[in-house]
Amino acid sequence: MAHKHVVMFSSGAGSWAAARRVVEQHGNENLYLVFSDVKGDNPSPHAGEDKDNYRFLRQAAWDLGGQLVWLTEGRDIWQVFRDDRFLGNTRLANCSKFLKQRPAREWLEAHCDPDETTVYVGIDWSEAHRLPAIERSYQPYKAVAPLCEPPYLDKEDILEQLRERGIKPPRLYDMGFAHANCGGFCVRSGQAQFKNLLKVMPERYAYHEQQEQALRNYLGKDVAILRDRRGGTTKPMTLTDFRQRVESEQINVDPYDIGGCGCFVEEENAA
Known part of the structure; x- marks a missing residue:
């Protein structure tokens, strides 16, 4: 049986760079690019990935070769929060x-023998401390992070490599987002990313603001994605509260409070 190389493909630049290294080392004959879409059947342009990410996803997969595996559970994130009666957050x-x-795990177990499969994730050398947890979470499959190995690349290096291969990176990078996933909206994001979303995509911010309030009403609980830590105490801060404070310049947002994606890189995630 031929050894399979399975890349957890996020539609961001990092997973493309990881997959490119896999192709350079092993070829693409047994390459599988597994993309899990969070849009579900929601027709809103603000749900799921940014529309340009879907363009990038197809173009990047064509560049790499192999097989693009497109998975859709059927729901979007707000349907999950409602069904699970829990609003996701940074924790x-x-x-x-x-x-x-x-x-992704169900597809992996249905189609791949652990003894004949290697799984690849797109974290880089700056996140190498996460690798032991990743390796544990994917057992009995072997998990590898190609970008944690030399030559070490930063985001600009990767974006330049994309351009050299004639691939336009996802537009969210040019719009000031450190991560191009989930349309610039991720519950793991920090305040700086939410501020940027409000600035460059106010309609998308408004969509999620409305969805958060609808979920609060449904649950009947004071829950929110963000946290207000003023005065030495921590309490929920809704997207409405955050927007109003930004607009009235009543909040100092740490420009380095980006937060980040991590859908396939935490210990509980692969299971």
């Missing part, structure tokens, strides 16, 4: 669990 992202981790 626990149940949207990742149900829409990315489980579909």
Whole structure:
């Protein structure tokens, strides 16, 4: 049986760079690019990935060769939050669990023999401390992070490589987002990313603001994605509260408070 090389393909630049290294080392004959879509059947342009990510996904997969495996659980993140009666946040992202981790794991177990399969994730050398947890979570499959190995690349290096191969990177990078996934909206994001989303995509911010309030009404609980830590105490801060404070310049946002994706890189995620 031929050894399979399975890349967890996020539609961002990092997973493409990881897959490119796999192709350079092993070819693409037994390459599988597994993409788990979080849009479900939601017709809104603000749900799921940014529209340009879907363009990039197809173009990047064509560049790499192999087989693009497109998985869809059927729900979007807000449907998951409602069904699970829990609003995802920086500490626990149940949207990742149900829409990315489980579909990818189920596909992996249905189609791949652990003894004949290597799984690849797109973290880089700056996140190498996460690798032991990743390796544990994918057992009995072997998990590898190609970008944690030399030559070491930063985001600009990767974007330049894309351009050299005639691939336009996802537009979200040019719009100031450190991560191009989930349309610039991720419950793991920090305040700086939410501020940027409000600035460059106010309609998308408004969509998620409305969805958060609808979920609060449904649950009857004071829950929110963000946290207000003023005065030495921590309490929920809704997207409405955050927007109003930004607009009235009543909040100082740390420009380095980006937060980040991690749908396939935490210990519980692959299981």
